[in-house]
Amino acid sequence: MGGQGESEQPLLGIEFAEDEPEIAKVRDFFVTVAGGLEEVALREIKSRLKCVSKVRVERRQRLGRIHFRYDRSPSHLTSLECVEGVFADLLQFAGVTPGRPGLLRIAEAVSGVDLAPGVVLYNILNGIPEGSGVVVNCTVGRGHRFTSGELHQVIRLVLAETYGLEDDELQGPYSLHVRIEGKRGVIGFRLTERDPLDTARVPGDLTGATSRALVELIRPESGDVWVDIGCRSGNLGRAFSAKCAGVVVLETRLDWVIAGEGVEAIAVADGISSPLRDASVNGVIVNARRRSELRFDETLQAECLRLLGAERYGQVVLLCERDREMEAEMDEKRIPFKCVLRHPVHLGGDPVSLYHLRVTG
Numbered sequence: 287m288g289g290q291g292e293s294e295q296p297l298l299g300i301e302f303a304e305d306e307p308e309i310a311k312v313r314d315f316f317v318t319v320a321g322g323l324e325e326v327a328l329r330e331i332k333s334r335l336k337c338v339s340k341v342r343v344e345r346r347q348r349l350g351r352i353h354f355r356y357d358r359s360p361s362h363l364t365s366l367e368c369v370e371g372v373f374a375d376l377l378q379f380a381g382v383t384p385g386r387p388g389l390l391r392i393a394e395a396v397s398g399v400d401l402a403p404g405v406v407l408y409n410i411l412n413g414i415p416e417g418s419g420v421v422v423n424c425t426v427g428r429g430h431r432f433t434s435g436e437l438h439q440v441i442r443l444v445l446a447e448t449y450g451l452e453d454d455e456l457q458g459p460y461s462l463h464v465r466i467e468g469k470r471g472v473i474g475f476r477l478t479e480r481d482p483l484d485t486a487r488v489p490g491d492l493t494g495a496t497s498r499a500l501v502e503l504i505r506p507e508s509g510d511v512w513v514d515i516g517c518r519s520g521n522l523g524r525a526f527s528a529k530c531a532g533v534v535v536l537e538t539r540l541d542w543v544i545a546g547e548g549v550e551a552i553a554v555a556d557g558i559s560s561p562l563r564d565a566s567v568n569g570v571i572v573n574a575r576r577r578s579e580l581r582f583d584e585t586l587q588a589e590c591l592r593l594l595g596a597e598r599y600g601q602v603v604l605l606c607e608r609d610r611e612m613e614a615e616m617d618e619k620r621i622p623f624k625c626v627l628r629h630p631v632h633l634g635g636d637p638v639s640l641y642h643l644r645v646t647g
Contacts, residue, residue, distance in 0.1 A: 309402045314340075314375035316353040316474060317366065321632030323499040324350040327368045330502070334365050348635045351472075360407055364478060368499035373463060373474035374404040382469050384430050389440050392471055396444045396464065404475025405460060411477055415459035419451055427467040437464065484521075488542045490576030491518040492633065497525035503629055504603055504642055506530045510568035513593060516557050516580045519544050522571055534567070536560050558589055565595025574606040575638055582612060587621060594645055602643040605631075609639070622646050 319327040324343050331338060331352065340355040353375060356363070363372045379395045382388045401420065409415075422445070424437045441464060442456050461476040481494045492500070500522065506512065510530040514523035517535035520543045527533040527548035536554045537543050543551045554560055557579055570590045574580040582604055594600025602623065608630075615621045627642035 309406050310400070312360070312374045312403045312407050313355050313357055314353070315356055315363065315477075316351050316373050316375050316472070317369040318349045318351055318371045318373070319369050320493070320496045320499065321345065321347045321350050322630050323368065323496065323503075324352060326499045326502050327366075328352055330366060330368045335362055347632045347637075360411060360477075364411055368495055368502060370493060370495045371476055371480070372478040373476050374407060375472070376401070376404060376475055377471075377473040379471050379473075380469055382430075382466055382471050386432065388430060388466075389432050389437065392437065392464065392466065393440050393444050395471060396441050396473065397448055399473055401449075401460075401462070401475065404462075404477070408460060408475070408477050412479060417459050419454070419456055419458055420445060420449075420460040420462050421456060421458040423461060423463045425463075425465045427465075429468065430466065437466070488518045490573065492521050492573070494521050494525070496631075496633065497522040498528075500603075500605075500631075500640060501525045501529055503627065503640065504601075506569060506601075511566070512569040512571060513560065513562060513567045514571040514573075515560070515586075515589075516573055516577055517551075517571075518542055518573065520546065520549060520551065522573060523549055526569075526571065530568075534560075534562065558586055560589070560593070562593055564592050567593050567600070569601040569603065570594060571603045572605070574604065575633065575636065582606065582609070587623070591622065591645065600645045601626075602641070602645075604641040604643060605633075605638055606641070607638065609641075612641075616643075619646070 317327060324345055328343060331354065335356055337358055338354040338356050342353040344351040349370065366372060377395060377399050381391050422438055422441045424434045424441065426434045426437055445451055445456065463474040463476060465472045484493045506526055506529050508530060512526050512530060512533045514533060514535040517523050517537050520535045523533040523535040524546040527546060532548050534550045534552060535543060536552050538554060538557045540551055540553045545551060552560065570593055572580060572582065574582065590602050616623055616625055622645055623643040624646050625641055626644055629640040631638050631640055
C-alpha cells in the first residue's frame, strides 16, 4: 500500500493488501494546553498555521483543548510552541451512559477507529520508531460509574483483539488518548513527542510549553535582562531568554537547573538573596507555587526593588495562589507595586494566578 512498503514492519501488525485504498489523510486535529492559556495557544495556531477552520475551544481546569481542521502541510503542526501536545482527532462520538453499558459503547467506538492514519502521520513527523505497539491513556470525567483504570483495561482488550497486540506491544511507541466527558467521547492519536526537558521536572516546575505561553502574555522587551528567583529547572527563565537579552536564574540546588543559551545559573543559599548588583535587571520572575520559602513579603519585595531600581519602573512576574491581601495593598498603595495583569492559570490542576507587576517608584 502507498507509504507502507518502505517500513520494516507492518503498522501495528496490520498487513495491507496491494489493492486496498490509500490511508485517509488526517484533517482534524486538537491540541492540549494548560488551563487558562487557551487564548494564547489559539493566537499561535492562527498565526503559524494560517488556514484553520472549524475551531472549537474547550476550556478545562487542568488541560484545555482546541479542536480545528487543517488541510495544509502537517509539518507546520510541529512549529507550535505553546501547546502541550498535538493530536490527530480520530473520532468524536456520543451515547456514553454512566454505567457499564457506557463501557460497551466506548469499546464499540474504539474497535471501529482506524489507527493507520495517525500512525502514518506520526511517522512522517517523527520518523519510524522502533517497535509497533500503542500505549493507551484514558480520562473519565465526573458522573460515571466506571473508572479510568477500568476503561483502560477494556480498551487494551479491544486493541489486542483488533490488532493482535501482545502485552509488550501495548507500551508504545504510539499513544492513543481516550477522553470521556458526560455522554461524549474523543479518541485522539498523539503526533508530537513530549519535550525531553519536561521528563525530569522538579516539584512545582512548569513545562516548556506553559513557560513559553506565559512569556507570550508578558511580552518582554528584546533588550531586557531578567532574573528568575527560585527557578526550579529553569524552564520559565529559558523561555524568557528566547525573547530578551539574557536571564540569570537563582536556585538553592543547581542540580535541578538545566542550562540553556542566554541563561546563567547561580546558587543562592536562601533562594532569594543574590550577588547581582543594584539596579542590574529589568524584570524579576518569582515562581512561588509550591515553595513555602518564597513569599512576596517585605523581604522579597525589597530584594526585587534592589535588583530593579525603583526609578526604572521595573517589572515583576509572580506565580502564586491568588493573594487578595496583596491586591488590596496595591490598591491602597501600601506597597510600591501596581498590578498590570492578573491572569488565572491551572498548572498541574492547581489554580494559580500570574501577576504582572510594575514598580510604581
